[in-house]
Amino acid sequence: MGPSDKDEPPVPVSASRAEPQARTYSPARMEAFSDGVFAFAITLLVLDLVVPKAEGSHDLLRAFLAEWPQYLAYVVSFATIGAIWLAHNAITNRLRHVTPTFLRLNLLLMMLVAFIPFPTRFLSEYINTPRSETIAVAIYGIAFLVLTCAVLLLWWYARIHGLLSVDPEDVESSVYTQRLLPGIAVYVVLIVLGFFAPVAAVAGYLVLALYFIVPLRLRRRPSPPGAADPSAR
Numbered sequence: 001m002g003p004s005d006k007d008e009p010p011v012p013v014s015a016s017r018a019e020p021q022a023r024t025y026s027p028a029r030m031e032a033f034s035d036g037v038f039a040f041a042i043t044l045l046v047l048d049l050v051v052p053k054a055e056g057s058h059d060l061l062r063a064f065l066a067e068w069p070q071y072l073a074y075v076v077s078f079a080t081i082g083a084i085w086l087a088h089n090a091i092t093n094r095l096r097h098v099t100p101t102f103l104r105l106n107l108l109l110m111m112l113v114a115f116i117p118f119p120t121r122f123l124s125e126y127i128n129t130p131r132s133e134t135i136a137v138a139i140y141g142i143a144f145l146v147l148t149c150a151v152l153l154l155w156w157y158a159r160i161h162g163l164l165s166v167d168p169e170d171v172e173s174s175v176y177t178q179r180l181l182p183g184i185a186v187y188v189v190l191i192v193l194g195f196f197a198p199v200a201a202v203a204g205y206l207v208l209a210l211y212f213i214v215p216l217r218l219r220r221r222p223s224p225p226g227a228a229d230p231s232a233r
Helices: 003-007 028-047 057-066 068-092 100-115 117-126 133-160 171-193 198-213
Strands: none
Touching: 028 068, 028 100, 028 117, 068 100, 068 117, 068 133, 068 198, 100 117, 100 133, 117 133, 133 171, 133 198, 171 198
16 A cells, blocks of 8 residues: 555545535526527417418408418417416516526427427418318317426426425416416317317417416505505494
8 A cells, every 4th residue: 555545535435425416507598598489489470471462452352361260370379379478487587596407397398389380380271171170270289288288397396496586375476377277178178179169179279378368366456655444444
């Protein structure tokens, strides 16, 4: 045994086997990237709108009205992406930091958001085609279903691992999950309905997106300073 071996202190077993702590990151870059993906997806929805061609004014109006499937698909997809953005914004506004796993879950969500323009175009192309419309509506609904599950998974991970800076049980931060959770079951019902009434199912997707977006709870306005409490009367 050489002299250098005697000078080295023994390495504690517990220290040598200690697991490295998970790294955390600032959510700023993730938020900027996510907002860019949302904006990109919505922009693609607009670019997919096709301008009808016709010679006379009456023919142009008829051609414009004939393109109603793409207008309907655009509105439904825009509303759904907007609802997911509101839920995503409710999560990121309360993040203290993010973990590598959270970044990857968010990346998965962004992949699904960027995918939405494809089933939107698919629906607008085939919703008027007999026997193909049911498949188009089903693919459309499944895309929304998976997207909703992904944002709920992101929210669940943030709550379980304590990434939120405020109580996740407060009304404002939990209202989206209270709506998204039953929305999953509604999406399943609408997907099945699409095999029998495709247009009705698409209308149901729009109603569900508006349910996610429109605030249904009216908050009580704060009383001005010095005003008497009505409940005390």
